[in-house]
Amino acid sequence: MSRSSDYDLVVIGSGPAGATTARYAAENGLRVLLVDKKQELGAPIQCSGAVSAHALSDVEVMPESEFVLTPIYGFIVYDEAGNPVYLDYRELKPDVYADAPLGYVVDRRRFDRALLSMAEDSGVESWLKTEALGVDRISPDLLEVRLRRLGQEVSVRTRILAGADGVQSQVGKWFGLATHIKLSELASCLQYVVDGVETEGLLEIMTGHAIAPGGYAWIFPKQNKHAEVGLGVIRTMTDDDAHAYLEKLIKDSFLSDRLKDLRVLEIQGGGVPLAAPLKQQYSDNMLLVGDAARHVNPITGGGIHTALRCGAIAGRFIADVIRGGNTPDEQCMSAYQQRWSEELGESMWRLYRRKREIFRQRDIDRRNQMLFETLSHYFSPESEYRKI
Amino acid sequence: MAKHPVMFEIDWNACIKCGACVAVCPLEAGFISAFDTIAVDKPCDVVCLACEKVCPVTAIRHSDA
Ligand SMILES: Cc1cc2nc3c(=O)[nH]c(=O)nc-3n(C[C@H](O)[C@H](O)[C@H](O)COP(=O)(O)OP(=O)(O)OC[C@H]3O[C@@H](n4cnc5c(N)ncnc54)[C@H](O)[C@@H]3O)c2cc1C
Numbered sequence: 001m002s003r004s005s006d007y008d009l010v011v012i013g014s015g016p017a018g019a020t021t022a023r024y025a026a027e028n029g030l031r032v033l034l035v036d037k038k039q040e041l042g043a044p045i046q047c048s049g050a051v052s053a054h055a056l057s058d059v060e061v062m063p064e065s066e067f068v069l070t071p072i073y074g075f076i077v078y079d080e081a082g083n084p085v086y087l088d089y090r091e092l093k094p095d096v097y098a099d100a101p102l103g104y105v106v107d108r109r110r111f112d113r114a115l116l117s118m119a120e121d122s123g124v125e126s127w128l129k130t131e132a133l134g135v136d137r138i139s140p141d142l143l144e145v146r147l148r149r150l151g152q153e154v155s156v157r158t159r160i161l162a163g164a165d166g167v168q169s170q171v172g173k174w175f176g177l178a179t180h181i182k183l184s185e186l187a188s189c190l191q192y193v194v195d196g197v198e199t200e201g202l203l204e205i206m207t208g209h210a211i212a213p214g215g216y217a218w219i220f221p222k223q224n225k226h227a228e229v230g231l232g233v234i235r236t237m238t239d240d241d242a243h244a245y246l247e248k249l250i251k252d253s254f255l256s257d258r259l260k261d262l263r264v265l266e267i268q269g270g271g272v273p274l275a276a277p278l279k280q281q282y283s284d285n286m287l288l289v290g291d292a293a294r295h296v297n298p299i300t301g302g303g304i305h306t307a308l309r310c311g312a313i314a315g316r317f318i319a320d321v322i323r324g325g326n327t328p329d330e331q332c333m334s335a336y337q338q339r340w341s342e343e344l345g346e347s348m349w350r351l352y353r354r355k356r357e358i359f360r361q362r363d364i365d366r367r368n369q370m371l372f373e374t375l376s377h378y379f380s381p382e383s384e385y386r387k388i
Numbered sequence: 389m390a391k392h393p394v395m396f397e398i399d400w401n402a403c404i405k406c407g408a409c410v411a412v413c414p415l416e417a418g419f420i421s422a423f424d425t426i427a428v429d430k431p432c433d434v435v436c437l438a439c440e441k442v443c444p445v446t447a448i449r450h451s452d453a
Contacts, residue, residue, distance in 0.1 A: 046406050134417075168410035168424060173417035180414045183438040188408055190444040235441040242444035269444040271408030 007033045007125075008322045010145050010158040012132040012171055014041055017290025017307035017314075018164030019115035020059055024315025026123040030322055033156060034116070034124050035147060037131035042112035046270035047304070048191060048220050048228050049111065050203055052103040055305035059312050061118070063101075067110035069223040071101035073201045075379040079372045080208025082254030087379050088202060105220055105228075106304075135161060135174050140327055143285050160318050160328050161286045164311070167271050169292035175283035181294065183236055185275035187215045187301060190242040191230025193266035197259060199227050205379075206231075206255070207372045209364050213237040215274070215301070216375070217249050226265065232272055232301060234359075242269065272301040276352045277345055282333035289314045295340075298352040299378060306344065313340050347385060393431035394450040396439070398423075402447035409439035409448060 007030075011022045014036035022034040050072065056063055074088040074097075089097035120126055130149040138144050138157065146155050163171025167186075172179035199221035206217040214234025221227055231249060233242050250259045273294045281293040289295065290307035297306060317336045318328075326332050337345070354374060361367040377383055400423070407424040415434060419427045426432075426439045431453035440448045 044405055166407065168407035168420070170417045170420070178414075181411050183412050183436075183441055186408060186412050186442055188442045188444045189406075190404075241446045243446070267404060268406075269404045269408070270406040271411045271442060273411070 005142055005157045005159050007031045007156060007158040009033070009160045009162060009318050010035065010143075010156060011162040011164055012145075013163070013165035013290075013292070014038075014116050014119075014126065014128075015112060015164060015166055015290060015307060016115060016304050017292070017295070017311045018162065019112065019119045020308050020311025021162050021164055021289050021315040021318070022124040022126075023115070023119040023122045024312050025318050026119065026315075028316060028319030028323070030319055032119075032124045033158070034119060034126040035130040035132060035149075036126075036128055039129050040109060041116060041128075042108035042110070045108050045266070045268045047108045047268075048218065048230060049106040049108050049304075050103060050220055050302065051106055051304045053101055055103070055308055058305075059308045061115070061308070063104055064114060067106045067114050068104045069107050070105050070221050071201065072103040072105060072203055072221070073097060073101055074203075076202050076204045077372065077376045077379060078204070078206045078254075080210055080368050085376045086202075087376070087381075089381070092381055105222055132165070132171070135171075137285070140284070140329060159285065159322060162314060162318065163286065163288045163292045164290050164307075165292050167273060167291040169288065171286070172278070172283075172288050172292060175286050177278070177280060177283060177288075179278060179288070179292070181271070181273045181275050184234060185273060186234075187232030187272040187274050188235055188242045188269075189215070189230060189232035189272055189301075190246050190267070190269040191218075191228050192246070192262070192264045193222065193226055193228055193268070195226055195263045195265055196261040197227040197229065198225075205375055206249070206253075207375060208368050209237075211249060211253065212245055214359060215272075216371070217245075219255075229259065229262065230268075232274075234274070237359075272296060272303070274298045274301060274355060277348050281337050281340070282330065284330045284333070285328045287314055287318070287333055287336050295348070297348065298355045299374060306348070309344060310340060313343055351385065391433070391435040393433040393453040394435055395431055395453045396426055396428050397449050397451065398425055398428055399447040399449070402445045404445060404447075406444065408442045408444065412438040412442045414438070
């Protein structure tokens, strides 16, 4: 080896997936560098920020007031005509949820920063304004990662690279994995943060092909009587863009009366993979985590919980590899995906198959019914899926 | 028949920098701009136009390269 490694692990992307991967690896004794190209994590916001309480506790994150905007106590799921199913856990399970929230809406700028801070407390070194440009293999045990840090080209040597670079991931492509998402499986989303819309501590989900073809619409509460009103559509199912559907929801739907005084405070959007998890999430000296590996719930589009959980799995796995003295070749790294499958991959695949069954249904009324029932059941206390 | 390569143009005023266009792009790594969008300084010869479609605010257009 000409020059030894600078780090055991370099993590690209400091969203929930990357910061958590880095934190668990450092806690287990590794030398970790975490890089993100942004100057301010989480910004511009591309997320509604709904996350369950157990998603945080699973990865030892306290629901700090620094990033929690509002507590959440349940759901309302509407069919296309506007008929609601109330799933208010304060009433369904008062013994548990009368005081303790089911989940939170978090501010992703503050949340991502808090996760970075926790990683740093565990010994992770972090560089913001640092974009990863590419990678070269030096030896079976060593990669050189090319970075641009505040305008300067620098390179660092690491034994393992984790790609946590989100939905627009490039890291997998560097290793020859076909990571792009099909147009039919990437929900095109737009949301407004608004003022003047009443909410009651519940996440509201509106289903129906006329409202949001291939996806759904939402109203989520935020602090200070603010709310998020948004939706995601699948563009192979419609000629109109998310913006047109959002305007229609506000001006011409069963919600119009309630939304008539709305004032827009922020405009945000993004792509949500309603896709199967990536079939191969690793390569020699590399693994993918979070949105980059499409670790997103294909029914709800929620990806914070899965990013956090998968980050913990990845961080611990990498620590085991390095401390075990193993060469992190493809064979060795494949055990990561094995662990992930056992812990939550199998339920994600089941959800994906259910999603596919719904959207392959050609009869639109029947499809609407299937989606409404699936989401109502998913959020109910009886659901077998509540863990993801 | 092979498709004519195209150049993309982005309405930066409408673009919300969400990266959805990059996420659906089947090209090799690096077909990106400095603003989390698909590249605007080199031609695309796949011409699937998935990027134009997925854009939540329809901010992407193309012309012959
Ligand atoms: C409109 C919308 C609403 C959503 N609402 C919810 C919700 O309510 N609840 C929920 O659970 N999920 C929601 N999601 C999904 C959720 O936002 C994602 O699943 C989650 O952010 C994934 O986390 P991540 O860490 O994998 O990726 P990200 O959070 O995307 O982080 C990736 C990071 O990598 C960095 N990066 C990328 N490329 C490079 C590079 N080359 N070099 C350096 N850094 C790089 C980026 O700057 C970014 O900080 C929503 C998504 C959208 C679009």
